[in-house]
Amino acid sequence: MADIKESPPLFDTNETKVDDLDDDDEDIFASAVQDQNQLEDSSPYNGVSTIQAELPKLTLRDAPEENSFSSVSSPAPGPLSSPLGPMSTDIGDLHDVPINDNTDVLSTNVMQPQSPDVVLTDSSDVFLKITVTSPQKIGDGMGAYVAYKVETKTNMPIFRKRNFSVIRRFSDFLGLHDKLTDKYLRNGRIIPPAPEKSVIGTTKIKMSGDKNQEQNSSSTEFIEKRRAALERYLNRTAAHPVLSVDPDFREFLEADMELPKATNTSALSGKGVMRLFNKVGETVNKITYKMDETDKWFEEKTSQIDSLDVQLRALHSAVDTLTNQRRELATCTGATARSIAVLGHGEPGASLGRALAQLAETLEKVEVIRRAQSNSDLYQFGEMxxxxxxxxxxxxxxxxxxxxxxxxWQHAQMMLNKKREQKARLEQSGRTDKTSQAATEVIEWEAKVDRGQEEFDNISKMIKKEVERFELVRVEDFKKQLTEYLESMLQYQNQLIKYWESFLPEARAVA
Known part of the structure; x- marks a missing residue:
């Protein structure tokens, strides 16, 4: 029996979680604790899928079907999207999605990611591949929302079909995450996080219109980032051996009907405000309550996770700064190209005028390359x-x-001790009429203590297995995506060298 420890009142086991209201928000290559074969479940989380794009004539519009980095001259991997200029909001094809007069399809001039197959077991023949495509704005004004087409390809026997698709809105994704959290978090499962809600981003979408092209571009880029994040969320969930066969997850993927509105996900509702207060209470509890850890594994992992969190946040902030600076550099390069082109038209000397025109054309190509680099910084590295x-x-x-x-568990232990003391006082005072009731209460609290200890032991074991599975996949996935990002940067730099080398003879030919 554990030692008696004063603790806060008993918590509700079904406490509602709250989503963060902001949009913005260690040793990275730490080794796994044990071999994957020792894990209870054989299927790890799938890593974030990295998308590649062809770069013919310095554009990122076509995406290859497979990732290939066989040589430096092969097509460069591209970002999840590439807003090289103001994004269009032309109506696109939604296949089976009906479009009425109030439906505004938010198509972009960027590629759609091709997610790799998610292997759920050791057999490569079993797969579950999910893509999120065709974001569409439905309705106008503050009542508008964005729906997404969720396409699934699988050969798992638990699904009725092999290829199917459904339409889901953002709140449906959050509702699914809440259901999985309520079911499995208490058991020690790591629930892949759903994308964060953004009041600012959502408001931009609701208020965007045809007249405000700058706002449309901003909102469309936001939607593309969210679409890619939703796809990664579903694939991470599908890669989990338990969550992938959950009835709510299967219903989300294949139920060809509108799901009940997930009202608990609304950030501005009354329940949302209550969840915010609960979140604040939990945060205070995390700060004020310090558990006397007896398991060295948890003590070490807690320190490692905290350090990894700090390192990743710092790296993400640095990459975000790099992205902004690269975009600014691309803009300045384009402005320089236009100014040199004007200067070349007014130059009387034929050779010098031709050289200036060639320089302007080269700088225009460099601008496109640098925008592609900034997109890789953001979507390949930053989003990862x-x-x-x-x-x-x-x-x-x-x-x-x-x-x-x-x-x-400790609260139950404390209550058991109180009930035992109460029973002892009743026995000493000779009040046999209440002794039997006190004895019954002691038995009840003893059972609660035993259940509490069993639950604590079970969640501790499960967390170890989940974290070890995460570590095994994280190292390999991070290495793979970082390598792909560096290869794309290398190809961009090689292309820049080719452009300047082709311009050099023209510059030397100036009389």
Whole structure:
């Protein structure tokens, strides 16, 4: 029996979680603790899919079907999207999605990612591939919302079809995450985090119109980033051996009907405000309550996770700064190209005028390359880091859930001691009429203590397996995506060298 420890009152095991209201928000290559074959479940989380794009004539509009980095001259991997200029809002094809007069399809001039197959077991023949496409704005004004087409390809026997698609809005994704959290977080499962809500981004979408092209471009880029994040969320969930066969997850993927509105996900509702207060209370509890950890594994992992979180956030901030500076550099390069072109038209000397025109053309190509580089910075590297910051948050959540289970166990132990003392006082005073009731209460609290200890032991074991699975995949996935990002940067730099080398003879030929 554990030692008696004063603790806060008993927590509700079905406490509602709250989503963050902001949009913005260690040793990275730490080794796994044990081999994957020792894990209870054989299927790890799938890493964030990295998308490649062809770069013919310095554009990022076509995406290859497969990722290939066989040589430096092969097509460069591109970002999840590439807003090289103001994004269009032309109506696109939605296949089976009916479009009425109030439907505004938010298509972009960027590629759609091709997610890799998610292998759920050791057999490569079993797969579950999910893509999120065709974001569309439905309705106008503050009542508008964005719906997405969720396409699934699988050969798993638990699904009725092999290829199917449904339409889901953003709140449906959050509703699914809440259901999975309510079911499995208490058991020690790491629930892949859903994309964060953004009041600012949502408001921009609702208020965007044909007249405001700058706002349309901003809102469309936001939607594309959210679409890619939703796709990564579903594929991470599909890669989990337990979550992938959950009835709510299967219903989300294949139920060809509108799901019940997930009202609990609304940030501005009354329930949303209550969840915010609950979140504040949990945050205070995390700060004020310090568990006397007896398991060295958890003590070390907690320190490692905190350090990894700090490192990833710092790296993400640096990449974000790099992205902004690269975009600014691309803009300045384009402005320089236009100024040199004007200067070349007024130059009387034929050779010098031709050289200036060639320089302007070269700078225009360089501008496109630098915009592509900034997109790779953001979508290939930056979004991957954002994903892992969110995953670290999910691990912290399950660690805190274990602390709450410990608090409940200690609270039950404290109540058992009080009931035993009360029973002893009644026996000493000779009040046999209440002794039997006190004895019954002691038995009840003894059972609660035993259940509390069992629950604590079970969640501790499960967390170890989940974290070890995460570590095994994280190292390989991070290495793979970082390599692809560096290869894309190398190809961009090689292309820049070719442009300047082709211009050099023209510059030397100036009389």
């Amino acid at each position: 880091l954002r994903d892992y910051v969110a995953l670290i948050g999910a691990i912290k959540d399950v660690f805190h859930e274990r602390v709450k289970v410990f608090q409940n």
